[in-house]
Amino acid sequence: MTGATVHRHRTAMVRHTLSQPMSLAVRHRMVRPGVTVFDYGCGQGDDLRALGAAGVEAVGWDPHFAPEAPRHDAEIVNLGFVLNVIEDPVERVGALKGAWALATRVLVVSVMIVGAVPVDGLRRFGDGYLTARGTFQKYFQQAELKAMLYQVTGVEPVALAPGIFALFRSPEDEQDFLLERRRGRRASTWTYRADRPARTAAERPQLADRIAKAIGAIASFALERGRLPHPDEVPSDVHDLLAVERVSFTRAIEASHDAGIDAKLYARAASERREDLLVHQALNILNRSHTAARPSPAMVRDIRQHFGSQQQFGEQALEYLHALADPQRTVTAMQRASDAGLGTIDEDGRLVIDSERVAQLEGVLRCYVGCALYLSGDIEQEHIVRLDPLRRRTTLFPLTGRRQPFPKTLTSITIDLKRQDVIVRNDPRILVRKADVFGMGRRSRQRSAEVEHRAATGIGEAKVLAKT
Ligand SMILES: C[S@@+](CC[C@H](N)C(=O)[O-])C[C@H]1O[C@@H](n2cnc3c(N)ncnc32)[C@H](O)[C@@H]1O
Known part of the structure; x- marks a missing residue:
């Protein structure tokens, strides 16, 4: 120097x-x-x-x-x-x-x-x-x-x-953070729905009226985690209200069941939470997380509710991992995703999908993306994700001009799961199959524009991202 x-x-x-x-x-x-x-x-x-x-x-x-x-x-x-x-x-x-x-x-x-x-x-x-x-x-x-x-x-x-x-x-803080982040991508609307009372005020029994705020809090928790809260898990003002109204917590839970919790949404929240926990644990095992053995008390309750025991939970998470190690299973899951209109398969057999829709993928693929995001962290900008399980790579392409017929990407962020590294490259490209990646209609204008573009440039039909 x-x-x-x-x-x-x-x-x-x-x-x-x-x-x-x-x-x-x-x-x-x-x-x-x-x-x-x-x-x-x-x-x-x-x-x-x-x-x-x-x-x-x-x-x-x-x-x-x-x-x-x-x-x-x-x-x-x-x-x-x-x-x-x-x-x-x-x-x-x-x-x-x-x-x-x-x-x-x-x-x-x-x-x-x-x-x-x-x-x-x-x-x-x-x-x-x-x-x-x-x-x-x-x-x-x-x-x-x-x-x-x-x-x-x-x-x-x-x-x-x-x-x-x-x-x-603290391991407990880390575990809470990891689980919330993983599910945050998919479940943000649950709380929103939970805030809507399932019945009108006129139909509610008198008790439900008096403790409406407590019922709201209990229902909101239940629809977020797919289980009923422990008394420690609701805000103190709920307990204050129940004390003033002289209503026990157990009675408030019963009243919430009657008046505040939509049964269908509750069942769905439970199944979502179950899958979130499985993906979370599979990633913990895969990443040899040092904090996995220290879930927070709330997570322990979730596990007990959704899996019966820690052992059954661990066994089911391992099954997820076995699915990850089997490329044929991931390839089949990618094909199913593409058939369902969730992204598309490119010329090299990779699945390209809008990051907003990753949450709708089957658990095995979410787990695969989750492993990649564990190494790279979140990308704040809108982006598409390319999954390549055969080469054990996931690449993220931040997009600019998403509303344009042919959005651009300037950089690529490749997460190499084998080498456990993240490589950022200056890699300008154009998204030439936006209609498939974003699941747009068969007769959309976008599709016609893409056909014209292919005819004019000679780009192959299966290509999703073309170099500029
Ligand atoms: C790029 S700025 C970042 C400032 C701010 N954190 C932000 O994100 O806007 C880097 C700052 O680090 C400070 N810095 C330099 N050496 C440091 C040291 N040894 N410990 C703490 N701060 C230092 C500099 O004074 C400068 O304000």
Whole structure:
């Protein structure tokens, strides 16, 4: 390394919206009012102002912008795009240790990742690059960052997105997070439906009227998890209301059954939860999760309700995994998905599907996608997913211009399950079979446009993504 001066603080940008890691932490409900947040290396503090405006208690420290601020413990600590601006690898580890020491529940770490930004013309410096503004940038490989986090903290990192990981102090918190994230993709409408009373107020018996709020909370829980809540699992104001009305919790549960819970929706929620738990456990086994043996009390209740015992649950999850190891089974499931209009098979026998519809796939394929997302984390932008079980790869293509007849993708994110790595590439392509991928009608205008496009360009009928 030559003696260049590195101006680290110049990397801190002015933000008008939350940074990606903070926004992920909010979306995953790790950060919410009532939870304390500390931003380690907070830059100009825009994340802190945005969180404060939303009622979240958030403070931070930065060696340049807020050097005097005290470094506090907090439930959630953010180390956002700090490690990548530090040119000294020993100091990098020091910053990571410092942030981890403050996190009582979760540390969220984000860095710039290889492939995200072109580096042509930049001067190499140590294990990174010097920019024209005199700042240093190291671009991490996903696997490299994951290994560093594990080495320094001794905790298995959970990928939230490419270049962003969460480290959980307690296995129970990690297990709750993983299950909620997996099911979050598919079940967000349940709560919405649950808020609608199944009967009109006029039809309700008197008791149901008096404790309507409690019934709402119980029904909402039941339709989300497919089981009735334990008294610990409803908010304290429900208990307050029941105490005022002198109604026991058991009586409130009975009243909810009579007045608030639609039987069909309840049965469906139970079957969805069952499958969610199976996929979750199969992924835990596959990823050798260190926290799998420590489910939260709520999850233990779910397992008992939906599987009878932990042992039966484990056995059924293993069956899922066996299905994954059998390529013929995955190939058959992909064919069934394509026949059902859930995406399409491309020229190399891979299933290409809209990410929004992955939740509708059979468990074996969801498990396959889940394994990939475990390594890469979520992709916030709209994208399509290409499953290639024979080569044990899954590739995600973020889309721009989704409403256009031929949406574009600029990068591909390939998750190599064999090598357990994530490779981001500059890979411009055009989606040439949008009608099949999005399940559009046989006579749609889109299909005619695609036929014309194929005739004009000579692109093969089975091709789904064409290089530009
Ligand atoms: C790219 S900015 C990120 C700021 C903020 N976290 C965000 O996402 O907007 C990097 C910040 O790291 C700070 N920084 C540099 N060295 C640090 C260290 N050893 N510990 C903590 N922060 C550091 C810099 O002052 C700079 O504000």
